[in-house]
Amino acid sequence: MQEGKLVGWKVGLAVLVLAGLGGGLLAGCGGSSASSGGRATLTWYVFPEHSGAFTQAAADCTRASGGRYTIAIQTLPSDADSQRQQLVRRLAAKDSSIDIIGMDVTWTAEFAEAGWILPWTGTAAQQVTTGTLAVPIQTATYKGRLYGAPANSNTQLLWYRKDLVPKPPQTWAEMISMATALARQGKPHYIEIQGKQYEGLTVWFNTLVNSAGGTILSGPTTVSLGAPAQVAAGVMKQLASSPGADPSLSNQQEDQNRLGFENGTAAFELNYPFVYPSAQMNAPKIFAQMGYTLYPAIIAGKPARVTIGGLNLAVSAYSAHSADAFAAAACLRNAAHQKVAAIKGGLPPTLSALYDDPGLAKPYPFHQLIKEQLATASVRPQTPLYSDVSLGIQKSLSPPGAINPRAVLGNLESELKLALSSGGLI
Amino acid sequence: MSDAAAVPAPPTARAADPRPRRVTERVRSERRLAWMLCGPAVFVMLAVTVYPIVYAIWLSLHRSDLRFPAASKFIGLANYGHVLSSSLWWADVGHTLIIAVFSVSIELVLGMGLALVMHRAIFGRGVVRAVALIPYGIVTVVAAFAWRYAWAADSGFVPKLLGLNYDPLTREFSSYVVIILTEVWKTTPFMALLLLAGLALVPDELHEAAKVDGATAWQRFVRITLPLIRPAILVALLFRTLDAVRVFDTVFIETAGQNKTETVSILGYNQLLNRLNLGLGSAVSVLVFAMVALLAFLFIKVLGTSLAQQRGEK
Numbered sequence: 001m002q003e004g005k006l007v008g009w010k011v012g013l014a015v016l017v018l019a020g021l022g023g024g025l026l027a028g029c030g031g032s033s034a035s036s037g038g039r040a041t042l043t044w045y046v047f048p049e050h051s052g053a054f055t056q057a058a059a060d061c062t063r064a065s066g067g068r069y070t071i072a073i074q075t076l077p078s079d080a081d082s083q084r085q086q087l088v089r090r091l092a093a094k095d096s097s098i099d100i101i102g103m104d105v106t107w108t109a110e111f112a113e114a115g116w117i118l119p120w121t122g123t124a125a126q127q128v129t130t131g132t133l134a135v136p137i138q139t140a141t142y143k144g145r146l147y148g149a150p151a152n153s154n155t156q157l158l159w160y161r162k163d164l165v166p167k168p169p170q171t172w173a174e175m176i177s178m179a180t181a182l183a184r185q186g187k188p189h190y191i192e193i194q195g196k197q198y199e200g201l202t203v204w205f206n207t208l209v210n211s212a213g214g215t216i217l218s219g220p221t222t223v224s225l226g227a228p229a230q231v232a233a234g235v236m237k238q239l240a241s242s243p244g245a246d247p248s249l250s251n252q253q254e255d256q257n258r259l260g261f262e263n264g265t266a267a268f269e270l271n272y273p274f275v276y277p278s279a280q281m282n283a284p285k286i287f288a289q290m291g292y293t294l295y296p297a298i299i300a301g302k303p304a305r306v307t308i309g310g311l312n313l314a315v316s317a318y319s320a321h322s323a324d325a326f327a328a329a330a331c332l333r334n335a336a337h338q339k340v341a342a343i344k345g346g347l348p349p350t351l352s353a354l355y356d357d358p359g360l361a362k363p364y365p366f367h368q369l370i371k372e373q374l375a376t377a378s379v380r381p382q383t384p385l386y387s388d389v390s391l392g393i394q395k396s397l398s399p400p401g402a403i404n405p406r407a408v409l410g411n412l413e414s415e416l417k418l419a420l421s422s423g424g425l426i
Numbered sequence: 427m428s429d430a431a432a433v434p435a436p437p438t439a440r441a442a443d444p445r446p447r448r449v450t451e452r453v454r455s456e457r458r459l460a461w462m463l464c465g466p467a468v469f470v471m472l473a474v475t476v477y478p479i480v481y482a483i484w485l486s487l488h489r490s491d492l493r494f495p496a497a498s499k500f501i502g503l504a505n506y507g508h509v510l511s512s513s514l515w516w517a518d519v520g521h522t523l524i525i526a527v528f529s530v531s532i533e534l535v536l537g538m539g540l541a542l543v544m545h546r547a548i549f550g551r552g553v554v555r556a557v558a559l560i561p562y563g564i565v566t567v568v569a570a571f572a573w574r575y576a577w578a579a580d581s582g583f584v585p586k587l588l589g590l591n592y593d594p595l596t597r598e599f600s601s602y603v604v605i606i607l608t609e610v611w612k613t614t615p616f617m618a619l620l621l622l623a624g625l626a627l628v629p630d631e632l633h634e635a636a637k638v639d640g641a642t643a644w645q646r647f648v649r650i651t652l653p654l655i656r657p658a659i660l661v662a663l664l665f666r667t668l669d670a671v672r673v674f675d676t677v678f679i680e681t682a683g684q685n686k687t688e689t690v691s692i693l694g695y696n697q698l699l700n701r702l703n704l705g706l707g708s709a710v711s712v713l714v715f716a717m718v719a720l721l722a723f724l725f726i727k728v729l730g731t732s733l734a735q736q737r738g739e740k
Binding site (some may be wrong): 081085088092110113114196197198246247248249250251252256259260384385387388391398399422423424425426 | 491492493494495504508509512514515578579580581591592593595596681682683684685693696697699700701702703706710
């Protein structure tokens with residue numbers, strides 16, 4: 001009898017443990033956006049914004065909705081690749097917990113083609129495009145429809161040391177010869193740029209190809225490249241084999257570039273505006289000599305067409321509250337919140353009028369340069385197969401020092417064809 | 427445990443029992459209980475291992491891309507054709523084998539040394555073993571970051587220490603050196619632990635007898651220790667080789683596959699998680715699985731014959 005009891009006990013315990021496990025698993029998978037008492041909770045998946053500008057915008061818009069919805073922020077990983085991986089896995093599984101998506105400018109075609117996001121139409125579309133710069137709108141548009149509300153933009157400037165470079169270079173050729181001259185004098189001379197095999201390498205190449213008057217693709221599935229791509233790859237190779245190249249060039253991302261400049265080994269740096277407040281805080285001596293100017297051109301007299309970055313807000317196709325989500329997204333990127341994001345978080349606005357706002361001038365003394373560059377900015381290939389295309393470009397051009405000018409164009413073409421046919425390994 | 431041992435009644439008592447039906451009922455209920463107790467584990471194992479493997483094989487026979495759900499269709503072995511006809515696959519198999527062969531051989535030699543030290547340590551045995559195991563306890567990604575920061579020219583002390591005028595992680599040969607060193611540092615303790623278990627089985631009397639016969643330490647190691655722990659060596663080699671062929675995190679953190687260091691696991695990752703091409707990526711994964719299975723089969727063949735040989739010699 002006693003044994004029987006014991007056995008019963010054990011079975012009971014095992015069942016309990018299992019039930020606990022199963023319950024935990026189920027609870028972990030659930031968590032769809034709930035509405036409590038008529039008030040919808042909208043979940044905004046977005047990159048970690050450390051200044052608090054996004055949190056403030058979410059709180060403001062919740063208040064402004066008058067009790068219609070609450071916006072909750074769900075933080076994504078910090079790099080764009082991991083953000084995308086997490087989002088696409090959720091979206092492919094039709095996760096209804098996502099309402100608003102903080103979408104990198106390169107994801108629009110992919111998300112739209114897969115049917116994961118809803119197009120902006122009617123007055124909502126009008127509201128988020130009025131007064132917005134043209135190129136940011138272009139990044140949010142796929143097959144003639146608007147899929148995102150441009151929330152902020154981004155572009156790289158040329159940062160240089162005023163004590164080493166009295167007159168900043170206007171072309172790549174000038175910059176490389178200045179760096180070579182500085183090297184000969186034994187002065188800091190590196191040109192800091194993103195040379196690692198990752199998205200940054202595609203950004204660099206896209207800027208150079210467009211600055212040389214070409215494009216990477218001429219349609220969602222047609223390779224363009226040609227002579228401008230040849231020139232672009234040549235410039236990358238030229239920098240990599242000149243004394244201006246940082247020895248770690250082929251392993252560097254934005255942050256290593258920032259550190260290189262702050263350490264005082266570099267004379268030039270091509271990077272996003274976040275490096276400005278960072279230098280001010282970490283390296284006041286370097287900061288005192290930190291100049292900024294337009295990104296160098298390839299062809300003298302023809303401004304560079306710098307690759308645009310930034311964030312568009314999209315509404316998930318699986319959201320249970322899409323109407324509210326459109327309203328909330330429009331609020332999150334309105335003029336007031338873009339201004340906060342620019343001043344607090346250093347994110348360049350997409351609204352044209354904000355560049356004339358006197359409040360921006362002090363923390364953002366280079367705002368007119370950014371506006372000028374955004375007007376001529378270039379967009380990365382707009383194809384649902386963008387990540388395949390980017391991977392192919394990175395693999396053909398890494399490391400920049402090993403580019404073979406004779407073979408590079410053929411390599412790029414065959415990689416891009418593989419990418420666009422979505423067959424074959426890359 | 428002790429309850430379970432107490433349950434079966436003595437066989438003599440059972441034979442004398444005039445009511446055998448009661449016993450079979452009891453045996454049956456015990457069996458049922460056993461099944462109920464294993465059931466959840468079997469179910470979990472099926473769910474987390476068999477199902478994903480079968481699903482990966484199924485996916486690898488399809489054109490399946492997360493971004494184009496409408497275009498999914500059965501395409502037979504076309505994905506395998508794409509993979510096996512790609513020079514990238516064979517190049518990456520080569521890179522993987524370089525890392526596996528060099529790291530496992532260095533680990534075997536160092537691991538043997540470490541195991542002998544741990545085995546012979548007279549005092550502080552526990553401390554020696556615990557200290558030796560620390561690298562194995564560190565998360566691979568963390569260890570890889572530590573090695574990367576130490577070796578990169580812009581953040582590390584190693585290039586300055588060695589007087590290098592280039593960044594070791596930007597060149598092919600030196601990238602392999604760093605990757606293999608990281609792997610060796612990380613997993614030598616594991617190898618040593620498996621070999622230590624083998625050393626514990628070598629009877630001391632044999633060594634003493636050999637010593638009396640005038641054998642040197644080296645002769646005793648080669649003629650007595652090595653043959654006796656051969657099964658342990660083969661098991662250690664098997665485990666480590668299978669692990670090394672699937673190497674991902676160390677390479678991903680240190681070079682991300684650039685400088686021609688891409689391994690088959692990174693190749694699969696790129697197809698699956700970057701390109702979202704589930705069909706092609708699954709084909710890569712299944713081929714890696716097949717490669718690992720083949721290696722395991724070969725090792726077990728060798729292991730089996732060696733055990734048979736040993737029994738035959740005895």
